[in-house]
Amino acid sequence: MLDFLPAPLKGSLAIALIFLNTLVLFPFLLLLGVIKLVVPFNGFRKVCTVILNHIAWYWIGFNNLLMKIFHKVHWDVRGAEHLSRQHWYFVTCNHQSWADIPAIQYVLNSRIPLLKFFLKKQLIYVPLLGIAWWALDFPFMHRHTKEQIAKRPELKGKDIAATQAACEKFRYTPVTIFNFMEGTRFTPEKHRRQNSPYKNLLKPRAGGTAFVFGAMGEMIHTMLDVTIVYPAGRPGIWDYLSGRVRRIIIDIRVREVPEQFLGMNYENDREMRVAFQRWISQLWEEKDQRIEALKAEG
Numbered sequence: 001m002l003d004f005l006p007a008p009l010k011g012s013l014a015i016a017l018i019f020l021n022t023l024v025l026f027p028f029l030l031l032l033g034v035i036k037l038v039v040p041f042n043g044f045r046k047v048c049t050v051i052l053n054h055i056a057w058y059w060i061g062f063n064n065l066l067m068k069i070f071h072k073v074h075w076d077v078r079g080a081e082h083l084s085r086q087h088w089y090f091v092t093c094n095h096q097s098w099a100d101i102p103a104i105q106y107v108l109n110s111r112i113p114l115l116k117f118f119l120k121k122q123l124i125y126v127p128l129l130g131i132a133w134w135a136l137d138f139p140f141m142h143r144h145t146k147e148q149i150a151k152r153p154e155l156k157g158k159d160i161a162a163t164q165a166a167c168e169k170f171r172y173t174p175v176t177i178f179n180f181m182e183g184t185r186f187t188p189e190k191h192r193r194q195n196s197p198y199k200n201l202l203k204p205r206a207g208g209t210a211f212v213f214g215a216m217g218e219m220i221h222t223m224l225d226v227t228i229v230y231p232a233g234r235p236g237i238w239d240y241l242s243g244r245v246r247r248i249i250i251d252i253r254v255r256e257v258p259e260q261f262l263g264m265n266y267e268n269d270r271e272m273r274v275a276f277q278r279w280i281s282q283l284w285e286e287k288d289q290r291i292e293a294l295k296a297e298g
Contacts, residue, residue, distance in 0.1 A: 003072040003243060010070045011242030021062050026128065029055055033135025049173050052136055053114045060109045067106060071243035075107065079252035083111040088174050088219045090212055090257070091115065093226035094201055094287060095180040099240035100228055104178075107250050112224070113174040118212065137169055139177075141211075170219055177212050177220060181205055181280070186234075198284060200291040206280045210266035210273070217262030225253040227287055229294040249294050255283075 002010070029052060036048035067073065083089075089112055093104060105115065114136070121140040124130040134140075181204040184190065196203050212220065229249040239245055258279065264272050 001069050003070065005070065007242040007244055011238055014066050014070055014241045017066055018063055021059060022128075025055055025059055026132065029132055029135050033131065036135070045169075046172055049137060049169065053173075056114050056136055057109060060105050063102065064106045064109060067102075071245075073243075073245060074247040076247065076249040077107050077252070078250070079254065080107065080111055080250075082254070083108070083224075083252075085111065085113055086174055087112070087222065088170070088216075089113070089176045089222050089224050090209070090216075090220045091176055091178045091224040091226060092181050092209065093178075093228055094291065095182045095185050096228060096230060096234045097185060097240075098237035099230075099235050099245065100180075102237075102240060103228060103248055103250065104226060108176075108224075113176045115176050115178045117178050118208065137175075170216065175219075176224075177216065179208055179212065181209055181284075183208075198288040200295075201284055201288050204280050204284050206277045207266065209280065210261070210264065210276050213257060213261050214264050214266050217257075217264070221257050221259075221262055223255045223257055225255050225283060225287065227251040227253075227290050227294065229291055231295065231297075249297075251290060251294060 005013075032048050032052050032055075036045050036052070039045065039048075091104075091108070091112075093100060108115065116136065116138050118139050118141050119133060124134055124140055126133075182202040183205045184202065186200070186202055190202055194203050227250070229251075230245065231247050231249065232245070235245045260272070261276055261279070264276070266273055266276065
């Protein structure tokens with residue numbers, strides 16, 4: 001609608017309106033989060049969780065509306081026809097740019113439960129965002145290093161137990177856990193430094209994904225294998241916000257996680273660890289070939 005505006009103006013307006021939207025919704029998010037913490041009734045807390053998720057959906061939906069108003073993007077989305085907001089999912093995607101997250105939210109926000117990330121426990125102290133993540137039940141990970149476990153053997157297994165306890169609230173409300181398996185954005189320099197065997201991907205870090213299936217395998221047994229390609233080249237977040245991205249391809253493959261990996265003990269079962277890493281490597285080889293095919297189309 002307003003795509004004719006200069007790119008710098010569109011980007012500035014988008015940032016200002018997103019910030020304003022955040023300021024308007026944050027007090028409601030905080031208030032409900034505190035009420036949910038104080039009131040000890042599970043039924044009431046479930047209602048609060050549903051309302052909080054809807055606030056987050058609205059926040060993302062408003063941002064998506066801005067993209068429709070200011071920009072003219074051709075969204076080439078494949079494989080999203082049979083997704084449901086009543087199902088539990090684990091989502092992973094190749095990581096090209098800071099634009100990946102808003103692009104994926106644009107495509108999936110109305111189709112699946114709210115995307116949530118496993119966060120380091122230290123991030124709860126991030127101003128505003130830490131409180132928002134806490135109110136929205138983002139799981140905060142309590143990972144112990146090998147050195148800590150060596151000094152205090154009783155800590156072994158506590159990571160999984162703590163995460164399972166934190167995720168108990170997801171048993172009654174569908175959720176989507178999101179994780180970039182590459183761990184960082186793809187760049188030619190990182191690719192070269194890793195000596196990655198894949199042409200378009202960094203090496204996957206299987207541990208974080210295994211941690212999710214180990215802690216939440218009873219609830220999450222479906223993976224959405226998302227592949228994102230920008231035919232005109234990898235954009236920055238400013239390119240996305242200012243409307244310089246004209247086409248985005250998002251390919252979604254629904255995969256049932258092999259039963260042997262649900263509830264697994266990844267850290268202590270060597271055979272299981274090797275089998276899981278082999279499965280992830282196979283997925284990554286297929287994804288690498290898929291990116292090549294999608295780039296050829298573009």
